[in-house]
Amino acid sequence: MDFLLPLLLLMPLAGAVVVALLGSDGSRKALAMLASLATFAASLGLLQDGSALTAGEAVLAFQRPWFPEIGLSLHLAADGISVWLVLLTTFIMPIAIGFSNRFVSDRLGQHLALLLLMETAMVGVFLAQDLVLFYTFFEFTLIPMYFLIGQWGSENRVYAALKFVMYTLLGSALMLVAIVAIFVQTGTFSIPEIAATLPATAGSTFQVLGFLAFALAFAVKIPLFPFHTWLPDAHVQAPTAGSIILAGVLLKMGTYGLLRLAMPFFPEAFASYAPLLIMLSLIGIVYGALVALKQQDVKSLVAYSSVSHMGFIVLGLAVANTQAVSGAVLQMVNHGLSTGALFLMVGLLYERRHTRLFSDFGGLWKSVPVYCGLLLITALSSVGLPSLNGFVGEFTILLGTWQVSPAAAAVASTGVILAAWYLLTAFRKLAQGEIRHQENEVGVLPDLQRSELMMIVPLVIMFFVIGLYPNLLLDHIVPAVEILLP
C-alpha cells in the first residue's frame, strides 16, 4: 500500500475537479460527499500498521523525485502525530460538506470544489516530508480559504478575506528564505534528514534567525498572541463550513509546523525562546478568555475561545517534555473536534434565525431541546469536563507544565476556569430563562433534523471516545513525540 498517501491527496483533488465540472447541484452534492467520505474511509488505512505507529516509526513512505536538480522530492510519510491530524481532517471534511450541501445554494459547485481543494492541501501539510512540498501545501491553503471567506462570508467578508491572506503571506514570507537557507546549509530539503543534521551544524545566529522565521509564520497561523487579530475577523465573516475547517484543521497547521519543523530544526534557539513562547501563550489563554466573556455575538465568542485554547497547545509545545507535548498533540485533535462542533452548532442556529446575537435568544431549551442538549455537551467538551475529550488534553498539558513551571500551570488553569465561565454563560443566555422572542417559540423554531443530527452526532461520539479512551490516540502520539523531541 505504498500509494495510500498520494491517494489521500488525489481523491479530494479529483473530487474537486469533477464537482466543478458537473451540471446539477444534486449530483454535485452527492459527489462531494462521496469524495470526502471515500477519503475518510481510505485514511482509516493509515492505522493498518499499528505496531509500527506504537514504535514511533513513520509509515507508508512515498518518495518520487520532483525537481532533482535542486533536491526537491515528492516525499510523503505519516507518523503517530500526522496520522491523527490527517484523520481529524478527513473526519471533519464530510461534516463541513454536509453543512454546505444543506445550506449553501449560491455557486454551490465552486463552493464544494474549494472545500475539497482545501482538504488536499491540509492533508498534504500533515504528510509532507519535504520542506518545499510542506511550504507549497501550507501556502496553497490560502487560496481556497480566501475565496470561501470572500464569496460566501458575511457583510465584512472582503476585508476579512484580504486581511487573512495578507497576514499569513507576510508571516510566512521569511519562512521561505529560511527554508532555502537551510538547504544551502545542509544540502537537502528532506525534513527528517534536516532534523538529524541541522542542529549539529548550524551556528547560533543561524539557529536564532531560522527559528524566528519559522516561528513567525506559525505564530500567525496558530494564532499566538499578539498575532491573533486576523482570526476573529476571518472566523466571524467566514461561512460556517469555512469556520469549521479554519478552527478545526487550519490552525493546527501552525502548531504542527512548530512541532514538526521549528522545534527539531533549531533546538537551542527553541530552548532559549521557550520562555517567551510560554509567556505569550499564557497571555493568549487569559486574554482570549477575558475577551470571549465580553462578546455579544456567539460566533466571535467561539473565535476568541479558539485564541485561548490554542494558547494551551502552544504552552504544551513550549514546555517541551514528552507529557506536555503529547498532551498538546492530543489537544490539537480535541480542539479541532470541539471548536469545529461549536461552529457547526452556531451555524445551525444562524441558518434558522439569521442572527448570532445573544440578545436575540434565550429559553431555547423549551423550543429546541435536542439542539440544546447537544450544544451543552459540545460546550462542556470545550470546557474540559472529565470523561469528555477536552479534559484529557488540557490535563496532560497542565501536568507536563507543572513539572517545569508550577507558576505557568497555575496561570494556565485559570484559563480552564474562565472557559467554564464564558461557555456556560453563553449556554445560559441561549438556552435557559424565558423565551423572549416570538421567533424562538415552541413550534416556530424547528429542532434538529436527521441530516443535521448526522453532522453533529459523530462529533459527539468522538468526544466520548477520546474522553474515555484517550490511549487510542496517545499510544501512537507518545512514541512519535519521544522520537521528535531532542
Place this chain on the structure above:
Amino acid sequence: MNLNYSAILPEMVMAGGAIVVLMVDALRRIENHRGDAANRGSGLLLALSLIVAAGAAVAAFAVRGESGLMFQDSARSDALSFGIRLIVLATTILVLLVGSRYVSTFTRYPGEYYSLLLLSATGMMAMGIASDLMVLFIALETFSLSLILLAGMYRHNRSSTEASLKYFLLGAFASGFFVYGSALIYGVTGTVSFAGMGPALQAAADGGPGAVLLWAGIALLLVGFGFKLSLVPFHMWTPDVYQGAPTSVTAFMSVGTKTAMFGALVRIFLMTFPYGFENWTGPLIVLAVLTMTVGNVTALCQTSIKRMLGYSGIAHAGYVLAGLVPGTETAVNSALFYLFAYAFMNIGAFIIVMAIEHSVETDVERSQLRGTGAAMPILAGFMALFLFSLSGIPPLAGFFGKFLIFRSILDGGLAWLAAVVVVNSAVSAYYYLRIVVTMYFQQRPQEVHAPQSSPAMQVGMVLAGVMVLAIGVFPAFFMGLLTVPGL
C-alpha cells in the same frame, strides 16, 4: 573565419519571415486597393507570422547543440543564447495569438504590425548571441526602433503617440549612454569583441593604464541597461509607455525587452567583465533593491490595470536582477527560468486585459472588472490564476521562479537580499489579490458589455494558463528544456 550560418538559423528565419510578411502585405494591398476591405486577408498575415515564429522555434531546437564563437568572434551560440531565443519566441507566439481582430482595433496596417513584431523579436534574439559591442548595439537598435513604431501604432490615439515619442526620446538617450560607454571601452581595450577584450580588461582591472576610463565606460553601459530594463531610477518612462501603447505591444515589450536586456547584461557583466565583477555587485544590489521596492510601492497605488502591470513589471525586473547578483551559472539559469515563467503569467494577464478592453475601448480600470467572477467565470478564473502566479503562490510557475532566485541569492550568501525580495513579493500579493477581490467579491454594475475575445485570444489564454500550471507542477522538465547541459 567561422561562418556558421546554421547556428543563427532562428534569427535568419525570423528576419526573413518579417520581410516575407511585409511583401505579402504589399501584394495584398495592391489586390485590395480598390475596395475598402483594409482587413481582408489579415488572417493570412497572422497565420504566416505564427508559422515563422514556430519555424524559428523549431530551428532553435534543431541548432540547440551548436556552440562557440562565430563570424569573427562577433556572435556566440551557447546555453544563454538558446534560453533567450526560447523565451522571446514563446513571447512572440503568445502575443501573435492575440489575433487579428484585436490588431484591427488599433491599426489599419496589420502587415506592418506583424512584420515589426517579428523584426523586433529578431533583434531581441540577436541580443542573446551578440558577442561584440557593435552587434550588440545593432541588435539593441533593431528591437528598440521596431518597438517605438509598434508603440505608436494606434495612430489616432493621443496616449499611444505620446508613448511612442517618449519611448523614442528616452530610448535615444539610453542609446547615447550605451554608445558612449562602448566608445570608452573600445578606447581602453582596442577592440569591440568581447572575446578579445580579456587581456586588456585584466590589465585594467589590475590597476593598469586606462582603468578609470574603463570603469567609466562600464558605468555608462550600466546606465544604458538601466533605462532599457526600466530599473529605478531610470524607470520614469515605463508606466506611460506601457499604458499608452496598444496592449498587445505592451505585453510583448514587458517580457521581450527584459529578456533581451538581461541576456546582454549576463553576456557583458558576467561573461566578459568577470574581472572585478565583485566591484559591480554593490551597484547592482542597490539597483535591484530600489527597483523592486519602488516598483511595488508605486504599483500599490494604481487603479489602471495596465499601469499596475507596468509598475509590477518594474518590480519583477528587480527580482531578476537580484537573482543575477551572485553571478554564478545557477544564478543565470534561475533568471532564465524566472523570465520564462514571467512570459506566460504576465502575457496571460495582458491577454485578459485585452479581452476586457475590447468591450470598453479605453484604458481598463480595476473597477471595470467588478463581478467578472460571476459573469465570466472562465475569463476571471484564468486571470486569478495568472495573478496568483505573479504573486508567487505555490504551486504555480511564479513560485518556482522566485524560489530559484532565492536559492541563487542565498547561495551567494546574501540572506538579507533574499529577505528583501521575499517581503517585496509578499507586498506585491496585495495589489494582485485586490484585483481578485474586485473580480469575485464585488457586484457587477448593470451597463457593461460582454468581452469579445476572439478564438485566437482564447487559445492564447488557455495556452498561457496551462503553461503556468505545468511549469509549477513539473519545474524540472522546463528547467531541462531551458538550459542546455554541457554548453
